[in-house]
Amino acid sequence: MIKLFVTDLDHTLLDDDKDIHPRDRAAIDRLIDSGTEFAIATGRSEAEFQYIVDQLDHPCHRISQNGVYVRTAQGDELASAILPPLVTKQIIEEATGYNFQLYINVAEQTYTPYLSEEAKEYSSKMQLPVIEDRFIVEQLDESVLPCKFCFIGEKEPLLRFMQQLDHKDYRQHVDLFLSSPYCVDVVPKGISKGFGVQRLIDHLGISLSEVACVGDAYNDVPMFQIVSNSYAMRHADPGVQKEAVHVVDSVAEAVKQVLHENQAKKPTIM
Template sequence: MNDYKLICIDVDGTLYDDHKVIPPDNVTALQEASAKGIRVAITTGRMFNYGYLYGGLLGFETLTIASNGAYVRVGDEVLHHHGLTHAQVLEVKAKIDESGLFAHYNACNTLLCSGPLGDGNGYLAANDKLPASRKIDIVVTEDLEPELEKRSGEILKAIVFSQGDLEALGKLREAFRDHPDLDVVASSRYNIEIIPKGVSKARGIEALIRHLGISPEEVIAIGDEENDLPMIRFAGMGVAMGNATAAVKAAADYITDTNNNAGVAQAVRKLCLE
């Protein structure tokens, strides 16, 4: 058993099951790892306070790497913030509008969109559980451009939803394929996330471990989707969930059970507690 000092865990499809509940076995195993002095970082494509919420359900102090690694904060210290320029946001919005698809534009703790929230209802559910000081600011407006301009430099990504039109989603992704300054990743087959080039969960982990004074070899990263690939490759021990994509499994050092069978707990026990 190696001397790991940090476990970085994706949320959707990894930490919690398909009903968005953290299996009790995951909680127990991570509490045991924490008691041994191993830090845990919720490492998610979602916003910072969403990570704070789900980290809090584990019953001990966790860290958060948010927005696919674009935003990392410890206490009041922002370790990493890599957003889209306002010109990039407008370019992205123009292509999304042309596609006819629905999108959210996310800052570190703000969601902006036009029309019904749709797949963003997870944030509404999160706000029901978060304290007033931690609630996610949700702005729904028919006129997005003034709201985006007010947050110039703060927008970290756009997430676009297929809403049943996977062909349109694929065409939009293709439109950004060779972009010099933007990347596209997916956290499921039903969405794409448009982010600044160079942003990844690996870069977020890099900022955090620099702060903690540890090396990549002392990190375990656990995930299931395309946006987890960089951290799976970066960490000393990359763990793929049993429900992970084929690409994630191919990149991983170890494959655990599925999110519905507490695969996180099984990996933590194997790698940190045995």
């Protein structure tokens, strides 16, 4: 029996307009009405996706900022993490010379040193509330603690940048995810969506075999690697798809399979 269903947001539950397709919303309602717990797992901060939670008819568990924060449907915090400020500054310095847009998360607020016109358009499209503060990097210390930051840019330069960081052993201190073809997320070491799912599992007292998850990007792979019932979106990169057990066209399709499996495993009353 699947007792917890976890979904990614962007390009999985959300369409290109950053809304939930009515088909998927109806499927989630059926899932929750059947007694299955529901969770969102995303690289976004909670402030960025609260409008999605508000659209749902039921409260949901939340794994935000790629596992930095894990909260129950009742709002109880199960986990939180921060990045070492010095390492954060060093990695940001490594990006000098690249044409990346930098976003830094301090708790639930998102900052950027410079908000270009292109970045303003991106932030508006993503419904991303951002504070422009050209001194934010200098302010990072023991009193202003970053929990996640990301670089937005073209895929090939981002991949070169990740290789550059690997050569300098930054992965001893942080984890890196290509969360989309144009975004690299940097989070505290050991933090991932998989970490967040594990914390929810521990809290709910269920097993990994009782969890299903769906996503479309490399930051979803840590979820795929720990649960028995994983679904990759059909538009996902082949490297993401190969990590999942199933490939689907929509969240609704994954939910349909989960409900079918749960129905088949219900005990027959004689």
